[in-house]
Amino acid sequence: MTASLRLGTRGSPLALAQAAMVTAALAAHGTACETVVVTTTGDRVQDRPLAEIGGKALWTKELDAALADRRIDLAVHSMKDVETTLASHVALAAMLPRADVRDRLIGASSLASLPEGARVGTSSPRRAAQLLSIRPDLRIEMLRGNVATRLGRIAAGDFDATLLAAAGLERLGMSDGVPLEIEDWLPAPAQGAVGIAIRAGDVATAELVETIDHAETHAAVLLERGFLAALVADCHSPVAALARVTGERVTFTGEIIAEDGRERQRGSVESTRGLAATAVADLAVDLLARASPRLRAQFG
Numbered sequence: 218m219t220a221s222l223r224l225g226t227r228g229s230p231l232a233l234a235q236a237a238m239v240t241a242a243l244a245a246h247g248t249a250c251e252t253v254v255v256t257t258t259g260d261r262v263q264d265r266p267l268a269e270i271g272g273k274a275l276w277t278k279e280l281d282a283a284l285a286d287r288r289i290d291l292a293v294h295s296m297k298d299v300e301t302t303l304a305s306h307v308a309l310a311a312m313l314p315r316a317d318v319r320d321r322l323i324g325a326s327s328l329a330s331l332p333e334g335a336r337v338g339t340s341s342p343r344r345a346a347q348l349l350s351i352r353p354d355l356r357i358e359m360l361r362g363n364v365a366t367r368l369g370r371i372a373a374g375d376f377d378a379t380l381l382a383a384a385g386l387e388r389l390g391m392s393d394g395v396p397l398e399i400e401d402w403l404p405a406p407a408q409g410a411v412g413i414a415i416r417a418g419d420v421a422t423a424e425l426v427e428t429i430d431h432a433e434t435h436a437a438v439l440l441e442r443g444f445l446a447a448l449v450a451d452c453h454s455p456v457a458a459l460a461r462v463t464g465e466r467v468t469f470t471g472e473i474i475a476e477d478g479r480e481r482q483r484g485s486v487e488s489t490r491g492l493a494a495t496a497v498a499d500l501a502v503d504l505l506a507r508a509s510p511r512l513r514a515q516f517g
Contacts (some may be wrong), residue, residue, distance in 0.1 A: 218423055224250040225280050225289035227257055229363045234388045235411045236293045238313060242429040253289050255279050259305025281307050284416050291422060292414045293362040295385070296407035296438050299414075308417040311430035312438055316384035318409040319392030319460060320344065320402060324371045324378035328352055328397075331378055338367070338376035342476065343405055344453035348380075364389055401470050403457030403483075404443035410434055425458045433462040436490060440497050444471050447501035449517025460497070467493040473504050475512050482508050 222243070226236035229379055233252075240250040257279045280292040281304045291310070303309070325331050328351055335352075338360025339345055345357045364386065367379055369515045382404075383396055394461055413429075416421045437460035444458045455474040460467060467490055472483040486494040505513050 218507075220247070221249045221251065222422060222425065223253050223288070225255050225283050225292040227280075228254040229294075231364055231385050231389055232293070236296065238411065239293050239389070239413060239429070241426070242313065245423050246428040248425045248428075250453075253283070255283050255289070255292075257449065278304075280414070286416065287416075290415065290419070290427060294412050294414060296410040296412040297382075297405045297441075299407070299412065301450070302440055303414075304401060305416050307414050308355060308419075308423070309412055309439075310423050310426040310433075311413045312413045312435040313411040313413075313429065314431040315434040315437065316387060316409045317382045317396070318404045319396045319399060320380045320404060320408075321366065321383045321386060321396050322378060323381055324376065326395060331355065335377035336375075336454070336502060337381045338370060341380070341405070342453055343455045343457055343474070343494040344380050346474035346476055346478050347402060347457070350481055351478070356396075364391070364517040367425060371502065382408055391401045399459060403459055404458060406445055406458040407438045410438045412438065436460070436462045436467075436493075440467065440469060440493055443494050444469070444501055445496050447498040448473065451517065453517050460493075469497050469500065471495065471500055471504065473508060473512060473516070475509075476515065480509055480512050482512065 226232045226238055229309055236252055277294065277299055278472060283289045283314050284292060285306050303413045322328065334356055335346055335358045336358055338358050340359050340361045348355050348357060358368060360376060362437060364381060367381065371377055371379055382392065386393060413426050415426060440460040441458045445456060448456060450456050458471040460469045467488045469486040472481060484500050484504055486500050488498045505516060
């Protein structure tokens with residue numbers, strides 16, 4: 218090994234699995250990592266929706282602080298949990314190859330098979346809005362916790378169903394549930410992507426981490442995060458998006474949804490990579506222009 222880095226991560230089984238993926242990838246390029254577990258506010262507070270207590274920053278601010286005071290050299294994140302605007306001292310340096318972007322339905326064979334008034338547990342505004350747009354009879358109730366906790370609540374009969382990211386299940390060696398196909402059920406922006414954050418201006422670490430960057434995943438994630446930025450979306454805003462990057466071609470689909478599921482605005486664009494950021498921002502503007510005042514009010 219030619220270098221050693223301190224890698225910061227949350228302590229959940231999924232976070233540790235993702236940290237191990239980054240460690241293995243860097244090791245293959247001659248860089249060793251020491252894992253440093255950092256407990257976040259999102260891990261400590263489990264009885265309220267994140268949107269009520271500070272949003273996505275509750276998964277990242279302690280890791281950002283650890284970067285700032287040099288306790289760690291890099292931090293590993295599920296990119297769908299990273300706030301759209303980064304702290305000024307933080308830079309996204311690399312992405313691992315993206316995994317399955319779909320959600321999986323746990324507890325039922327399909328959304329249609331859920332009984333009238335079924336209780337579905339989720340803390341995601343996007344998932345709640347998508348569910349209500351398809352099944353307005355469903356009772357959406359707050360369910361947080363790590364993957365094992367949420368699966369346990371379904372097994373115990375506390376809820377009829379929940380939704381989990383396929384990528385997280387696969388990284389934990391699980392195959393529970395039924396995948397919801399993208400054509401009907403767009404994922405969260407950046408779902409399935411594992412990102413690596415470093416201190417802005419840390420050239421030495423950036424050079425080491427860039428050796429494991431998957432360029433097409435990185436480009437796709439930046440476009441999806443750009444869509445959120447153009448919408449001025451926050452943690453309350455139900456947004457779904459997916460960019461597909463193949464060589465120099467980009468196909469992007471985005472959707473905004475009313476919290477009660479009664480309105481959805483969806484659109485797609487195709488572009489070259491060089492023009493994709495502008496095309497995606499224009500799509501965001503178009504969706505907001507088509508939306509009712511009530512739906513537009515969910516965005517900044």
